[in-house]
Amino acid sequence: MAFELETLRHAVRQHGCVARVVVAETVGSTPREPGAAMLVWQDGQSGTIGGGELEHRAAEEARAMLPAGQDRECRHALGPSLGQCCGGAVVLRTEVYDAPRAAALPDTVIARGPDEMPLSVRRLLADARGQGRPCDVQRLDGWLIEPVARPETRLWIWGAGHVGRALAEVLAPLPGMAITWVDTAPERFPDNPPDAITILPATRPEQLVHHAPTDAHHLILTFSHALDLELCHRLLSHGFASAGLIGSATKWARFRSRLGALGHSSASISRITCPIGDPTLGKHPQAIAIGVAAAILSGETAAIGRNDAKDSCA
Template sequence: MSFDHAELARAVAAHGAVIRVVVADVAGSAPREAGAAMLVWACGQEGTIGGGTLEYEAAAKARAMLAEDRSAALDRMPLGPALNQCCGGAVTLLSEHWDQGLLADVAGETVVARPVPGTQGPMPMAVARILKRARGEGFMPAPRIVQGWFVEPLTRPLRELWIWGAGHVGRAIIEVMRPLPGFRLTWIDTDASRFPAVPEGVVQKIASNPADLVIEAPQDADHLVLTFSHTLDLDLCHRLLAHGFQSLGLIGSDTKWARFRSRLAALGHAPERIADIRCPIGNPDLGKHPQAIAVGVAAELIMMKTAKARTKKECAG
């Protein structure tokens, strides 16, 4: 988990000052990991630190902070004895008052570090070293308290996901994927009228021939091809195979996929390269309802992300 500057900026713009409640430390079993956060304002909240009594109490304290105009609070909350939750561990919550001015102070940073309430004195050398590595080497530390300072990286989209088609399945995938961290969503179709209201943070692209936009996609992007036209789907697959991608999923039946394999081979693509396309997308066992397809697609992409991160970690150490 990490500090999502864009999400916090949207909340501040919409609601004025907000309290960001972040799990700063975890001991034993807990509902969420360090870095999980929620935003709280006078009449609402978004995000989650695990739900239940913990979240209810934390939200109530956050609203009291807003009412009293307090800047920050650090609370260690034993989940069993204090909150009657069965996790059995304890979490330390850092609640901070954020507004436009404070957001401007951390804009452009890769890692946010600040003293927790009760800590005085200059920045410790250990924290300074973390910031130096972040700026010089791109090092992304895990969210944690270091010698009385809370350190957490700013959210960086780890993966670009391009969704080709704004029909029922495309809309369902946007709904499911948008709240998930680590993805930047780009949504493409032929006309503005084909889109519903495009959610905040989703990049919309419109072209009479969407396949012409393939050259704009990062070569390590993930793609989901699910337009209204088989001809357009084929053209997109053809161009993406030449362009390069991290993953490519195509909506369709076994019959459609058999025809596409034949036509892509006739266009000069090698069988092993064509096999890099996933068709059908999602989990067929979940059914064909758009939301069911979207749930299966999200699971696929999360598992790919997890597997990639695990491989990276194993290679590093």
């Protein structure tokens, strides 16, 4: 687990004052591990520390803390006091963030605790920040230390139709995701898109391809076959980690022919997979999103789709 700093900052921008509740310490059997966190604001919340009565009470207490803006830690025995079956105990740390405080957080490792920072913590931070050594969520001499999450998967979703929306909803909560979502106009996107997604409306989306990192993954599913083809063409010229195209066997055969005519080799074209997701799960937008998410979680991002395309109307 790691501190989802960009998610916190995005929530503060959207909702104002936000409380972050993090599992700081565990003893015995508990729903979640140290570092699991949720964000709470006046009329909502995101993330989870394990659900059940513990989460319900923690959210209520965090919401009550928002006006005062103070931090606190509290130990909860899950069995006796909350009636949860786990039987262990957790220490929850609740911190209230406004925009200035969230902006001031360091972007490598976040440490906080009582009194003056001990030498052990200073040494750990020096190693992590100065020498780039990774560290885990931990307690050290009474201080809570959390590394800041780094995006492990950069994903660009091209298209905000039914499948694009399903993909955004399913993939946005996954840890380590940095999602950029592109379509032709602001009204193409939902009114309340998932937190921490970068929305890019562009009259000519294909012109954004050169802004994408060459290690990004791409899912192409716009309303236009012509735009889909142009995106494939530009990505093949630009470079990418993986690319998936929604479509049928007929569409993909036509695209392979046209991409070949544009000068791309068969080996290069074969790096694009079509259809995306797992066809055995069906064609429902959420089923496609689940298939893509499973591929990402299993580390098979080079095969976010399968090349055993059968005809569909996509």
